[in-house]
Amino acid sequence: MTEVEAAGGRTIGRLEDRRWIGEERAAQLAELAARVRELTEAVVLTEVDSAEIAAVAEQVAALTARLNAARDQYPPMAAEGTNGMVRQLASPVTGRINPIAPPVTVTVCEGGVVRGEFTLNTVYEGPPGFVHGGVTALVLDQMLGLAAASGGVPGLTATLDMCYRRPTPYGVPLTVEARVTRTEGRKTFAEAHVLAPGGKVTVEATAMFVRPLFQLPQGTGASERN
Ligand SMILES: CCCCCCCCCCCCCC(=O)SCCNC(=O)CCNC(=O)[C@H](O)C(C)(C)COP(=O)(O)OP(=O)(O)OC[C@H]1O[C@@H](n2cnc3c(N)ncnc32)[C@H](O)[C@@H]1OP(=O)(O)O
Numbered sequence: 001m002t003e004v005e006a007a008g009g010r011t012i013g014r015l016e017d018r019r020w021i022g023e024e025r026a027a028q029l030a031e032l033a034a035r036v037r038e039l040t041e042a043v044v045l046t047e048v049d050s051a052e053i054a055a056v057a058e059q060v061a062a063l064t065a066r067l068n069a070a071r072d073q074y075p076p077m078a079a080e081g082t083n084g085m086v087r088q089l090a091s092p093v094t095g096r097i098n099p100i101a102p103p104v105t106v107t108v109c110e111g112g113v114v115r116g117e118f119t120l121n122t123v124y125e126g127p128p129g130f131v132h133g134g135v136t137a138l139v140l141d142q143m144l145g146l147a148a149a150s151g152g153v154p155g156l157t158a159t160l161d162m163c164y165r166r167p168t169p170y171g172v173p174l175t176v177e178a179r180v181t182r183t184e185g186r187k188t189f190a191e192a193h194v195l196a197p198g199g200k201v202t203v204e205a206t207a208m209f210v211r212p213l214f215q216l217p218q219g220t221g222a223s224e225r226n
Helices: 023-045 050-068 133-151
Strands: 105-108 114-119 156-164 173-184 187-195 201-210
Touching: 105 133, 114 133, 133 156, 133 173, 133 187, 133 201
Parallel strands: none
Antiparallel strands: 105 114, 114 173, 156 201, 173 187, 187 201
C-alpha cells in the first residue's frame, strides 16, 4: 500500500502521483514565484489611483488564466532535498516555487543543527513594524520538522510550544536554528530559535514530532515502524 491515510480516513495524494520536475523548470518557476512575491508586496504598499488598481486586477486575472490553461492537482516535487529527502518545492516555508514562502534557505550544519536564512517583508506584518507571530511559528515548525527528519525520526507535529522573547523585525536578514534534543521510539523532540541581526533571540520554540503509524509514501525515508 502506498497511500497515506490520515485520521478520519482521508486519503492524501500519493507521492508517486506527483509530478517530478527537474532543476531547469524549478528554476523557471522560482523566478515566477519571486516576481509574484514582489507583486504581493506591491499590492499591500501601492498608492496608485483606483482606475489603475482596477486595470492591474484585470491583467493579473488574465495572467492567472494563462497559468491555469494547464494545471496539476498537486504541487510538484523534486528528488533531492535536505539529507536526501524528497524536496517539497512548494513548501509554504522553504519552497522557492511557492510565492507565499519567504522562502527560507536551509543548510544542515555540523552537530545536527539545521539552519535557515530568510528575510520577511511587510506582507508578513503582525504588530505594526514587526513580523506576525503566526509566521514565525510557521517557520519554526518547518525547521523543527526538518531537524527531526534529519537528526531524529521524520514525523508530524504533535506539539509546538512558542515563547516570544521580543518582537521580530521585518526587512532584515533573520536566522533560524533547530536541533533534535532527544528521540523516544516514534517521538522526536526538538528545539529552535529565531535570531535577529546582532544575534538576539526573538522567538524560541520546542516541538514533538510523532512518526505516524499509517503507511508512508515511498521516498520519504521513514517507512520503518517502532
Ligand atoms: C510523515 C513524515 C513527514 C516527513 C516530512 C519532514 C520534513 C518536513 C517538515 C514539516 C514540518 C511541518 C509538519 C507539519 O506541519 S505536520 C501537520 C500538523 N500536524 C498534524 O496534522 C498532526 C495531527 N496529529 C496526528 O496525525 C496524530 O495525532 C499523530 C500522528 C501526531 C500521533 O498519532 P498516533 O496515533 O500515531 O500516535 P499515538 O496516539 O499512538 O501516540 C504515540 C505517542 O505520542 C504521544 N502523543 C501523540 N500526540 C501527542 C500530543 N499531541 N501531545 C503529547 N503526546 C502525544 C502519545 O502519548 C504516545 O506516547 P507514548 O504513550 O508512546 O509514550
